Amino acid sequence: MVVGAGIGGYVSAIKTAQLGLKTLIIEKQYYGGVCLNVGCIPTKSLLRTAKVFEDIVHKAANLGIDMKTKDEPSINWDKALERKDGVVNKLTSGVKALLTKNGVKQIIGEASALDKNTITVNGKKYHCDNLIIASGSVPNELPLPGFAEGRNSGFLIDSTKILSLPKIPKALTVIGGGVIGIEFGCLFAALGTKVTVIEGAPKILPMLDQDVTALMTKTLKEKYKIEIFTNAKVKEVKGKSVVFEIDGKEQTVKSDYCLESIGRKTVTKGFDGIGLELSERKSIIANDYGETNLDGVYAIGDVTSKIMLAHVASHAGIVTANRIALKANKPGAEDIKMDYSKIPSCIYSHPEIAMIGKTEQQLKAEGVEYKTFKFPFAAIGKALADDDTTGFVKIICEPKYKTLLGAHIIGNRATDMISEFTTLIECEGTITELARAIHPHPTMSEAIGEAAEALESGKSLNL
Template identity: 40%
Template sequence: MNYDIIVIGSGPGGYVTAIRASQLGFKTAVIERENLGGICLNWGCIPTKALIKSAHVFDYIKHAEEYGLNKVEGSYEFSNIIKRSRGVADKMNKGIGFLMKKNKIDVILGNAKVKAGKKVDVTDSEGKVSEYSASHIIIATGARSRVLPNLPQDGKKIIGYREALTLPKQPKSMIVVGSGAIGIEFAYVYASLGTKVTVVEYLPTIVPVEDEEVSKHLEKSLKKQGIDIMTNASVEKVEDHGEGVRASIKTSQGEITLEAEIVLSAVGITANIENLGLENVGIATDKGRILVDDFYKTNVPGYYAIGDVIPGPALAHVASAEGILCVEKIKGLKVEPIDYGNIPGCTYCSPEIASVGMTEKKAKEAGYELKVGKFPFVASGKATANGDTDGFIKVIYDAKYGELLGCHMVGNGVTDMIAEAVAIRRLEATAHEVLTTIHPHPTISEAFKGATEAAYGEAIDL
């Protein structure tokens, strides 16, 4: 069983890599130990968005009178919300299976272990081991929920994101440890459905990678929704007390104790590089990640790695881009390394947040003279008509050349708008070109131009 390319893992990195490889004429196989589509399609990006949509619909029902509609007594079955989410994931999983067949990609089910000589052993569910070989082996095994020593997950009362997607009943209270995208999204979903949620964040602001103004605005919005937020705080230990858990939390004012039915640990991820045979092949790693060059070659010829197993942002769209670039380089196409300074990030709570490029603080630290503009959605006709004016768009330009250094958005719908800023940065367009680009009215997207107008003292609607 010899292939041109074997991809280990079928998440958004792996399956996209395999499809592009097949398009380029490579005989390709994918090895998957669990479900086609990986964590993103089955236990991450997609099913969480299904839960978030249910929360959004329930929010609309609760506020029906604000839209001139008769008051609706909204109710729900928690199990049906979970069932819909799993159904969406199942549909996407079947879609990946269709794409594998369409692109004539062999799917090999089992646990993979790389060997020297560009070979891979695969152990199936019955323990049978089969050997495969390829000219190029690409590792795309993704990551899993990070487990802290003082926060061991039992899958019942101290859980990770997988259990949060399939809880048998809705908890009355929940402590979310960590305020990155995963923690904040689950905090929003459960709070919207009536769970009493407390978010505990070690750093001074929630969603700490975001611009400080966005972080502060989101914190204010989430608190209005009834979510308690503790920053500069850490969970020291968690004890089971029968009906729920008791968490000891260290704060700047001293240690306090909180009780809840469930603790959700959302403190990051750990790359899946164990038991892959890396040490037998001699593939170099550092701090739990596989080391690669600009085109994802490891230090051993014929072996590559992409996605969450390598250093860099652990995002589905990044893994997909890395995989495509990797196989195009193997093919000999003229390609350029990815610009990791132009990667969009999105969090799908309500309001949503989306960003790309430098924060204002980082841009100042880099020595740029700035032109900064903000456009609040309260000044947007479309947002007002939508009945949701929470949030703003913030743009950061280099005053000297008009280069867009960063864009930061908070508000519903912004995750579908950030690509404009990414494209502008990719094409090296200037503020002048944004100002002379006609945006459709009435749309939320007008706010991007409005923020740019504000940065240059040309604001029309402010």
């Protein structure tokens, strides 16, 4: 039995069914979970609209495209939302069809566990030998003065509500300079919104390599005119204003809406009375197979709080399905487990950001010896032809055996390019093999080959 038909849940259900196990999945709201409905997919749909609009306004003339009229293009926000909803509906209906095709029984309703083998849904009891909890997460909320009133008035919104705003705001305040906050900041800034980001840490996107963060901060400020406040402590919401403090001095920013983007918290409702071991963050503790402290009970995805990314949940679903099938002696089951050191991360800002492994700052702090090289897209023919030369590929390797320690990309198509490094790590490849691999010309991926060649031979061919 699988609880939650999000990315992790539906993948694990399909895989367990394919491995010969009788499978039931329970979903209380919508197929595809947060990612397909109010997360990854709708956000990227709107980001695509923003990018095309930005290219027309700022790049068309440089590319030799003259507008027939003097009127600037405008955004049909209702049409953009309609397209976004169409993409979501196509994918979520596809999930339901895949579950049905693979023989997974489905129930819509909220699940609650009586014990580790008994679940109630819509007043009925269901028994299972194995239970996979994939109940996901919801946005965090700050318990500060005026915040409850701000939510009730519609001024204070989360990452779900911002996807359905009735119109493009003239001004938007973003509390939190993390991944979600920066993605939405880029989206609306590209559409003409005046965006202000308030971040409590010394810099935005603090988890990234410093070189990447520095370039992204510069781009946000100079290209998108986003005002960024760091080391800021949010104090309260007053009407349509956010009050915050920097170095003991109080400041106020007014806007049409304020996005509260301060991370996510796990959903364990219905499973908190069966003896599951929880962390301090109230997430379910699970090992690299998804196993919890209760025999036959597994947890995957956001509910474990390990790395809250859709592709992590999806892979965990495959791992856990195989684990259950292997214990049941089903043919075709494999002994695989999660390796959280091999997880790529992506940010769909403009420019895109992607990374895997350690940052240079982490390696310095750990006292690890390394070599690094950074190759700019400004020296790549495809980037010049695309009129999009912002960014670079940065590779960090171990100097003796030349194994990859970290890879960091900022630029056009970064989120697609990171998979080359993910595969290299999984195959236990080296920088030598990466440099020897022929990268097609002209492509953005040539920057990977160039950086690898510089680390391999000590000399760059094109710098």
